[in-house]
Amino acid sequence: MTLKIENLTYYYTQNPDDYLFRDVTETFSEGVMYAILGSSGSGKTTLLSLLAGLDTPKGGKVLYDDTDIKKKGLTKYRLKTVSTVFQAYNLLTYMTAFDNVKTAINISGATYSDEKAAITDILKRVGLGEELIHKKVGMLSGGQQQRVAIARSLITQSQIIIADEPTGNLDEETTRDIVKIFQDIAHDEGKIVILVTHESEVANSSDVIYELKNRTFSEKTA
Numbered sequence: 621m622t623l624k625i626e627n628l629t630y631y632y633t634q635n636p637d638d639y640l641f642r643d644v645t646e647t648f649s650e651g652v653m654y655a656i657l658g659s660s661g662s663g664k665t666t667l668l669s670l671l672a673g674l675d676t677p678k679g680g681k682v683l684y685d686d687t688d689i690k691k692k693g694l695t696k697y698r699l700k701t702v703s704t705v706f707q708a709y710n711l712l713t714y715m716t717a718f719d720n721v722k723t724a725i726n727i728s729g730a731t732y733s734d735e736k737a738a739i740t741d742i743l744k745r746v747g748l749g750e751e752l753i754h755k756k757v758g759m760l761s762g763g764q765q766q767r768v769a770i771a772r773s774l775i776t777q778s779q780i781i782i783a784d785e786p787t788g789n790l791d792e793e794t795t796r797d798i799v800k801i802f803q804d805i806a807h808d809e810g811k812i813v814i815l816v817t818h819e820s821e822v823a824n825s826s827d828v829i830y831e832l833k834n835r836t837f838s839e840k841t842a
């Protein structure tokens with residue numbers, strides 16, 4: 621399973637010379653955790669939107685298993701193949717952690733023989749025990765909410781997990797815990813994990829760092 625970008629080009633204005641990145645070709649492989657590092661305004665969120673099928677490139681393609689995601693169908697790609705974790709969590713705060721994850725099952729169409737057990741297991745896996753999972757999400761801390769958001773992205777069985785500044789609001793210790801969860805998702809479950817971040821400490825915990833800088837996108841070597 622691979623996710624590739626091929627000659628990817630994007631600009632917001634009418635003028636193609638005013639590009640954010642141009643002709644970028646890279647491959648993302650299963651079992652690997654990637655960081656996309658870049659300063660504010662460098663184009664990280666834009667790139668994430670293209671990888672997640674939320675926007676379409678001005679030039680080039682995003683390929684999943686060598687098929688253009690546009691051909692595969694962006695809606696299907698978003699429902700079945702990719703899950704996005706946002707910095708602002710985007711949870712339903714009036715619902716419990718358990719019900720937030722359950723809703724993601726219903727939307728994605730993922731199937732489990734024992735849904736309740738699957739939801740409880742996944743929430744436990746990200747560090748949320750029975751005492752928290754039936755609380756309304758709005759009553760949980762930022763770190764706990766981020767864990768719910770990660771659990772929600774895992775329950776859909778997507779092969780690609782993309783997270784936009786997943787540790788942006790969290791303290792150092794919680795950041796380490798969350799990064800470890802993403803590492804395990806890549807290494808133990810063989811998913812493609814892509815973290816978008818401006819924090820070099822977070823990027824340094826990943827297997828491969830791609831950096832958006834001076835309108836270029838390239839692998840950062842130590």
Ligand SMILES: Nc1ncnc2c1ncn2[C@@H]1O[C@H](COP(=O)(O)OP(=O)(O)OP(=O)(O)O)[C@@H](O)[C@H]1O
Binds near residue numbers: 664666667
């Ligand atoms: N809808 C839009 N229309 C025009 N320009 C935009 C639009 N969205 C973003 N931009 C510009 O494109 C550039 C890249 O934005 P983007 O949000 O991708 O950067 P970023 O690296 O994610 O930044 P941050 O870390 O601050 O979130 C910025 O200069 C931004 O002002």
